[in-house]
Amino acid sequence: MASIEVKEDKYxxxxxxxxxxxxxxxxGGPPNYDVVNKLFEEGRTKIWPTGSLEEKVQNLVKTWExxxxxxxxxxxxxxxxxxxxTLSLNGRRAxxxxxxxxxxxxxxxxxxxxxxxxxxxxxxxxxxxxxxHRAFTTAFPRGFAVEILHVYSGPPVIVYKFRHWGYMEGPxxxxxxxxxxxxxxxxxxxxxxxxxxxxxxxxxxxxxxLLGGLLKGSxxxxxxxxxxxxxxxxxxxxx
Numbered sequence: 174m175a176s177i178e179v180k181e182d183k184y185x186x187x188x189x190x191x192x193x194x195x196x197x198x199x200x201g202g203p204p205n206y207d208v209v210n211k212l213f214e215e216g217r218t219k220i221w222p223t224g225s226l227e228e229k230v231q232n233l234v235k236t237w238e239x240x241x242x243x244x245x246x247x248x249x250x251x252x253x254x255x256x257x258x259t260l261s262l263n264g265r266r267a268x269x270x271x272x273x274x275x276x277x278x279x280x281x282x283x284x285x286x287x288x289x290x291x292x293x294x295x296x297x298x299x300x301x302x303x304x305x306h307r308a309f310t311t312a313f314p315r316g317f318a319v320e321i322l323h324v325y326s327g328p329p330v331i332v333y334k335f336r337h338w339g340y341m342e343g344p345x346x347x348x349x350x351x352x353x354x355x356x357x358x359x360x361x362x363x364x365x366x367x368x369x370x371x372x373x374x375x376x377x378x379x380x381x382x383l384l385g386g387l388l389k390g391s392x393x394x395x396x397x398x399x400x401x402x403x404x405x406x407x408x409x410x411x412x
Contacts, residue, residue: 182206184213185236187251197246199302204243209316216338217320230333231321233363237371238319242279242306254370261375278302280309284380294384295346308346312387313339313355322358331363341387348390355386 180189180203187193188203196203221227237252247255247270259267262285273282281297290296300308309317317339325332338356359378366372 183210184232185239186232187236187240192251193249196244196249199243199245199306204239206239206316208314209318212315212339213318213320216318218336219320219322221321226327227321227324230324230327230331230363231319233331233371234319234321234333234335234361237363237374252371254366254368254372257366257370257372259373263377267373277305280305283376284384286380294388311343312341312345312350314343315340328369329365331365332360333363334358334360337383341390344390344393345387347393348388349393351386351390353386353389355383357383 240250261267276282277300279302319337323334341351362375364373
């Protein structure tokens with residue numbers, strides 16, 4: 174009798190098994206995180222003890238991120254309460270799941286900006302979930318890993334400091350790859366209900382840390398003028 178292969182991810186739940194057999198995945202099936210897990214294990218600065226609060230928070234963040242990016246139906250979310258969930262960035266107005274999707278989901282809701290359109294090196298208003306995902310997976314072929322650096326309070330209100338990093342080994346928005354590490358530091362608050370479902374997420378970070386690193390490479394489009402390039406505030410900071 175043939176054995177049944179049991180699939181799992183080291184750091185994420187709600188990807189395989191009977192409970193996910195009808196899950197609607199953005200790209201037809203559960204994502205494979207083997208490459209980014211390798212990047213994470215090679216580049217992390219903290220190794221949290223098994224069962225520690227820090228490990229639990231780190232796995233929750235990775236699982237939440239997976240569901241937000243790869244599950245297309247709110248009914249398939251296991252980490253959040255779809256009816257109560259809101260997300261806000263840097264104190265901006267909180268968004269519901271429906272409003273987040275209208276922004277294109279994925280990186281678009283996490284890169285909101287009040288800059289005028291002509292100063293946006295990355296414009297969430299012009300990106301879809303697919304184009305956004307494609308832009309960043311192309312720039313970071315080995316993935317964009319996340320680790321938890323410190324947990325300041327546990328549930329029901331989790332406050333933590335995080336680090337996101339990857340290597341720009343592919344082009345981004347007309348800029349050639351640099352091969353350099355691009356990293357982003359920030360703080361976040363996750364509020365959980367009695368069923369340990371996430372009902373509120375708040376992020377605080379400088380999007381320029383990420384975009385500035387991605388715009389350091391030379392322009393692949395030689396037609397752009399120096400004047401056009403100089404209008405981007407992140408270009409000015411990266412030389």
